[in-house]
Amino acid sequence: MAIKDNIVNKKRIDLAEVIPLDFPFSVFIDVCNACNFKCKFCAIQTSNEKLNFKKQVMNWELYKKVVDDIYSTGNQLKMLRLTANGEPLMCKDLAKMIRYARKDKCITEHIEIVTNGSLFTHEITDSIIDAGIDRIRISIEAPDKVGYKEICGADIDWEKFIENLTYLYNNRKQCEIYIKTVDAAVAGEDKETEFYKVFEPICDKISIEHVIPIWTGYDKIYKDFDINRNEGLHGHSVADVRVCPFPFYSCVVNPDGQVTACCNDWKRGIILGDMNAESFIDIWRGGYYRDFLIGMLEKGRKCNHSICRVCEYPNYDAVDILDGKEDIILSRYR
Secondary structure, eight states: OOEEOOOOOTTOOOHHHHOSOSSOSEEEEOSBOOOSOOOTTOHHHHOOSOOSSOOOBOOHHHHHHHHHHHHHTTOOBSEEESOSSSOGGGOTTHHHHHHIIIIISOOBSOEEEEEOOTTOOHHHHHHHHHHTOOEEEEEOOOSSHHHHHHHHSOOOOHHHHHHHHHHHHHTOTTOEEEEEEEGGGGOSHHHHHHHHHHHGGGOSEEEEEOOOOOSTTOTHHHHHSOOOSSBOTTSOBOOOOSSOOHHHHEEEEOTTSEEESOTTOTTOOOEEEETTTSOHHHHHTSHHHHHHHHHHHHHOHHHHOHHHHTOOHHHHHOOSOOTTOHHHHHHHHO
């Protein structure tokens, strides 16, 4: 049976001891920011706000440039996530992308995707497993077909959905299958029991997370869901985080090549560079990114940038603590 636990690394490096980093620990390459679902909690897919970018699939040439740039540094990521704000299984080159990063160029120790799982077929499963993927995170939005219609606005073939996930699990080889849902989707003992009954036999790890305000400035989530303001994503206590740790070790390459500090910045208010015109390492080590991080340490996130000011995500999910260590870290930057 699957382990009822989340996948937070219990043996994390103390981030405060090692930053500034010459090279990030992890990178999100968003191979597709479109999605086949319109989940009620997802700002980028359901908000009526006008976005200043297209929803698209990343083309192979741009993806290759990103991977080649990382390869040319001689460094290796700890984690590469081919996911950020969309559904990666909509990208027809996904298996090719996994193979190129994981096997051909070996730029990462670990590679994973986050998916709603609805587009899995036996052929897609075989192709991405053979390409070398290490983990697949599957977000389950409801324990039954009716719930999917309510939460995602999607009619899914429930029997086929479960059959495809079962095939994935039975043919996963080196890949860890992590299935998760949120408490709002399985409210009530009966639904929670049904969730575990259906999905625990077809994954390696399984958990029920809290709904949290992940999307910066997207207040509609408070109307649709009862947000627990005491417990974070993984059940830990919510605290007001002054210094957001995420941009110190990770960043996002969007499908059009724009580099942003965080996938929760869904409107792309903090653009750090453009992979079409710059190299990855020049962006990561560049003056604009550096000034942004120094400002985070000196002023705190709420005074550093208007986007960070209204973001609650660090309060609910920051595992690395930089608060109280700003002066020591700043001395290294200087």
